[in-house]
Amino acid sequence: MANIAEQRIRREFKEVVKSDEVAACNIRVELVNDTYTHLRGEIMGPPDTPYEGGRFQLEIKIPETYPFNPPLVKFLTKIWHPNISSVTGAICLDILKDQWAAAMTLRTVLLSLQALLAAAEPDDPQDAVVAQQYKEHYEIFRRTALHWTSTFANGPKKDKDYDDKVTSLINMGFEEHKARVALSTNQWDLTRAAEYCLS
Amino acid sequence: MSQTDMKRQLSDPASDATDSEDMEEDDEYANYYYDNTDDLDIDKPKKTDDPEYFEYTILQTEDAERLLNEEVERLCSELKMSPSLAKMLLHVGQWQGEDIIERYQQDQRKLLTESNVSCPKEMKEDSLVGSSPGCPVCAECYPRDKFMGLTCGHLFCPHCWDMHFRFQIEQGITMGIECMGQKCKILVPEDFLYSVLKDSKLRDRFSKLCFMDLIKGHPKLRFCPGPNCSVIIHAKEPRAKKVECSVCKSTFCFRCGIEYHAPTDCDVIKKWLTKCADDSETANYISAHTKDCPSCHVCIEKSAGCNHMQCSKCKFDFCWMCLGDWKSHGSEYYECSRYKENPNIANESVLVQAREALKKYLFYFERWENHAKSLQLEEQTLQKITSRINVKVMENEGTWIDWQYLQNAAALLKKCRYTLQYTYPYAYYMDKGGRKQLFEYQQAQLEAEVENLSWKVERAEITHRGDLENQMDIAEKRRQTLLKDFLEV
Numbered sequence: 028m029a030n031i032a033e034q035r036i037r038r039e040f041k042e043v044v045k046s047d048e049v050a051a052c053n054i055r056v057e058l059v060n061d062t063y064t065h066l067r068g069e070i071m072g073p074p075d076t077p078y079e080g081g082r083f084q085l086e087i088k089i090p091e092t093y094p095f096n097p098p099l100v101k102f103l104t105k106i107w108h109p110n111i112s113s114v115t116g117a118i119c120l121d122i123l124k125d126q127w128a129a130a131m132t133l134r135t136v137l138l139s140l141q142a143l144l145a146a147a148e149p150d151d152p153q154d155a156v157v158a159q160q161y162k163e164h165y166e167i168f169r170r171t172a173l174h175w176t177s178t179f180a181n182g183p184k185k186d187k188d189y190d191d192k193v194t195s196l197i198n199m200g201f202e203e204h205k206a207r208v209a210l211s212t213n214q215w216d217l218t219r220a221a222e223y224c225l226s
Numbered sequence: 227m228s229q230t231d232m233k234r235q236l237s238d239p240a241s242d243a244t245d246s247e248d249m250e251e252d253d254e255y256a257n258y259y260y261d262n263t264d265d266l267d268i269d270k271p272k273k274t275d276d277p278e279y280f281e282y283t284i285l286q287t288e289d290a291e292r293l294l295n296e297e298v299e300r301l302c303s304e305l306k307m308s309p310s311l312a313k314m315l316l317h318v319g320q321w322q323g324e325d326i327i328e329r330y331q332q333d334q335r336k337l338l339t340e341s342n343v344s345c346p347k348e349m350k351e352d353s354l355v356g357s358s359p360g361c362p363v364c365a366e367c368y369p370r371d372k373f374m375g376l377t378c379g380h381l382f383c384p385h386c387w388d389m390h391f392r393f394q395i396e397q398g399i400t401m402g403i404e405c406m407g408q409k410c411k412i413l414v415p416e417d418f419l420y421s422v423l424k425d426s427k428l429r430d431r432f433s434k435l436c437f438m439d440l441i442k443g444h445p446k447l448r449f450c451p452g453p454n455c456s457v458i459i460h461a462k463e464p465r466a467k468k469v470e471c472s473v474c475k476s477t478f479c480f481r482c483g484i485e486y487h488a489p490t491d492c493d494v495i496k497k498w499l500t501k502c503a504d505d506s507e508t509a510n511y512i513s514a515h516t517k518d519c520p521s522c523h524v525c526i527e528k529s530a531g532c533n534h535m536q537c538s539k540c541k542f543d544f545c546w547m548c549l550g551d552w553k554s555h556g557s558e559y560y561e562c563s564r565y566k567e568n569p570n571i572a573n574e575s576v577l578v579q580a581r582e583a584l585k586k587y588l589f590y591f592e593r594w595e596n597h598a599k600s601l602q603l604e605e606q607t608l609q610k611i612t613s614r615i616n617v618k619v620m621e622n623e624g625t626w627i628d629w630q631y632l633q634n635a636a637a638l639l640k641k642c643r644y645t646l647q648y649t650y651p652y653a654y655y656m657d658k659g660g661r662k663q664l665f666e667y668q669q670a671q672l673e674a675e676v677e678n679l680s681w682k683v684e685r686a687e688i689t690h691r692g693d694l695e696n697q698m699d700i701a702e703k704r705r706q707t708l709l710k711d712f713l714e715v
C-alpha cells in the first residue's frame with residue numbers, strides 16, 4: 028500500500044475516533060485487518076427519518092491512490108433508500124465519484140452519507156424501484172424504509188401490519204427475504220407480491 | 227459525334243453553375259485526367275446560394291496550435307493577463323473572445339469567479355495551523371513556505387500537487403483539473419501545473435491531452451473523425467454542414483461529427499439512430515432481399531439499387547417498396563413515400579395507438595433502410611461501370627474522358643439518394659400540417675426522379691447520353707429545392 032494512503036488513514040482514524048462532533052453524530056470507523064486497506068464504518072440513522080435509531084454498517088475499501096481517488100464505500104446493512112441499492116448496497120453519491128477532492132476525509136464521507144439518509148435525491152437514483160415509490164407513494168416508502176430499518180439495522184420501531192404481511196407470505200412457503208422484497212416492491216399488496224414471487 | 231463535340235459536352239451539370247475562382251477551375255480541369263473514382267465537382271458545392279455551401283479549411287496539428295495561440299494572445303494583450311489564464315478563460319467561455327472581453331470589462335471579478343479561475347477574497351481559506359503545519363492531504367509536516375495553492379487559499383505540499391496532477395492526467399483530465407480542497411471548484415491553470423510537474427513524459431502527455439481538450443471545446447474546430455486521421459477541420463461558422471476531409475476522404479457533419487445527415491438536423495438524427503438501434507429486433511424482419519412479383523408471383527431478388535423493378539418473367543413494372551404498379555409512381559402522383567396516418571387515431575384504444583405507432587415507425591424505417599441498401603448496390607453498379615469503361619478504352623472505343631459522364635451520373639445518383647435516405651427521419655419527426663405536406667411533396671418528387679435516374683444509370687450504355695444528362699439535371703434540381711426549403715441554415 029502506498030505510503031501516503033496509509034499515513035492519511037492512520038491520521039484520519041484518530042480524527043474519527045477522537046472527534047466530539049463525531050461522537051454526537053454517532054459515526055464510527057474500525058479496522059477489519061491491520062493493513063488499513065479495508066475498514067468498517069458505521070453510521071446511526073438520523074433523527075426524524077425512517078432510519079432513526081438504526082445502525083448501518085458500511086464496507087470501506089481504500090484504493091492505493093487514496094486520497095487522490097475516493098474510497099470505495101457500500102452499505103453492508105440492507106437499506107430501503109432511493110440512492111442506495113436495496114440489493115447490493117451500492118451508493119450513488121457525488122463525492123464518492125467525480126466530486127471527490129483529496130482534502131476530503133472518511134469523516135466527510137460518513138457525515139455525507141448520514142446527510143443522504145436525511146435528504147434523499149430521488150431524481151438521481153441508484154435503486155429505481157425505491158425512487159419511484161418515494162415519488163409516487165411517499166407514505167408507503169416511509170413505512171417500508173422503517174420496516175427495513177427495524178429488520179436489518181436494529182431499528183426500534185416496528186410496523187405490525189407489514190410484519191404480518193411478511194409472515195403470511197412466509198406461511199405460503201416463500202423464503203423470508205424474497206417475501207419482503209416482493210411486498211416492498213409491490214406496495215405491500217399481498218396478491219401481487221405472491222405473483223411476483225412466483226414469476 | 228466527333229471528338230470535339232464530345233469534349234464540349236463533357237462539362238458536367240454541376241460545374242455549369244459554378245462561379246468558382248480560377249484556381250479551383252484549374253483543379254477541376256486537372257481532375258479530368260486522373261480522377262476516375264469520385265467527381266469532386268459534384269461533391270463540393272461552391273455557389274454561396276447553394277444550401278449545402280460550407281466554408282472550411284483542413285489544418286494540420288501545428289496550424290491548429292498556431293490558431294489557438296493567436297486567439298490566446300489576442301485576449302492576453304487585450305486584457306493584460308497571463309497566457310495560461312487567458313487560455314483557461316477562452317476554454318471555459320467556448321472561445322467567444324469578444325464576449326469574454328466585454329464581460330471582463332463590465333465586471334472582472336464576476337467573470338473570473340463564474341469561470342472558476344479565481345476565488346473572491348472573502349471566500350479565501352487558509353487551512354494551515356502553526357509554523358510547520360501538516361499537509362491536509364498527506365498529513366506530512368513542512369515549513370509553511372513550502373506549501374502551494376491557488377487563489378482560493380487551499381494550500382498543499384508540492385508532492386501532493388504532483389500526485390494529484392499525475393492521477394488527473396492518467397484519467398484524461400487536463401483543462402478541468404480542480405483544486406484539491408473540499409468542494410473547491412477552482413481550476414488549475416497550466417502555468418501552475420508546469421511549475422509543479424517535473425516528469426517530462428507527463429508534461430508531454432498533459433500538453434497533448436490539453437490540446438485535444440481545447441480543440442474539442444472550440445466550436446469552430448473539429449478533429450476529423452476518420453480512422454487514423456489527425457487533421458483538424460476549421461470552419462468559418464459552426465454549422466451542421468457537410469465536410470469532406472481531403473486527407474482521408476471521410477465525409478461527416480461538422481457540428482456533430484457523425485455521418486452527414488441533411489435535411490435532418492443533429493439532434494433529430496441522433497434520436498432516430500438511437501431509436502433504430504433500440505428497435506432493431508422489431509425491424510429485423512424487413513431485411514428481405516427477395517420478394518414475389520405482385521403479378522406472376524415468381525421470386526425476385528433485388529440486385530441493383532433501383533426501386534423500379536421489372537419482373538424478368540412477366541415484365542410487370544412494379545415498386546420494390548410498396549409492390550404497387552410502377553405506373554402509379556409517375557412523378558405527379560408519387561404516393562409511396564408518404565405515410566397515411568389514421569385520422570381518427572386520438573379516439574382509438576391504447577393498443578391500437580401503439581400498433582399504429584409501430585406501423586408508422588416501420589414505414590419510415592423500411593424506406594430509410596432500403597435507400598441505404600440501394601446505395602450499397604449502386605456502389606457495385608459504379609464499379610461495374612468503371613470496369614466496363616476500362617474495357618472500352620482498352621478496345622479504343624473512346625477515351626476515359628469520353629466516358630466521364632457515366633461516372634458523373636453514378637456519383638450524382640449517390641449524392642441524391644443519400645439525401646433522399648436522410649429525408650425519412652426528418653419526415654418521421656415532423657408535425658402534421660402544411661409544412662409537412664410541402665416536405666412530403668418535395669420528397670416524393672425527389673424520390674421519383676432518383677428512381678428514374680437510377681433506372682437510366684443501370685442502363686447507361688443504352689440510354690441516350692443527352693437523356694441521361696437531362697435526368698441528372700432534374701434530379702439534382704429536386705434535391706437542391708428540397709434542401710433550400712428545409713435544411714436549417
Ligand SMILES: [Zn+2]
Nearest residue numbers: 361364383386
Ligand atoms: Zn501533502
Ligand SMILES: [Zn+2]
Nearest residue numbers: 378405407410
Ligand atoms: Zn481550493
Ligand SMILES: [Zn+2]
Nearest residue numbers: 450455471474
Ligand atoms: Zn480525415
Ligand SMILES: [Zn+2]
Nearest residue numbers: 466479482492
Ligand atoms: Zn450533425
Ligand SMILES: [Zn+2]
Nearest residue numbers: 519522537540
Ligand atoms: Zn412477374
Ligand SMILES: [Zn+2]
Nearest residue numbers: 545547548562
Ligand atoms: Zn411504391
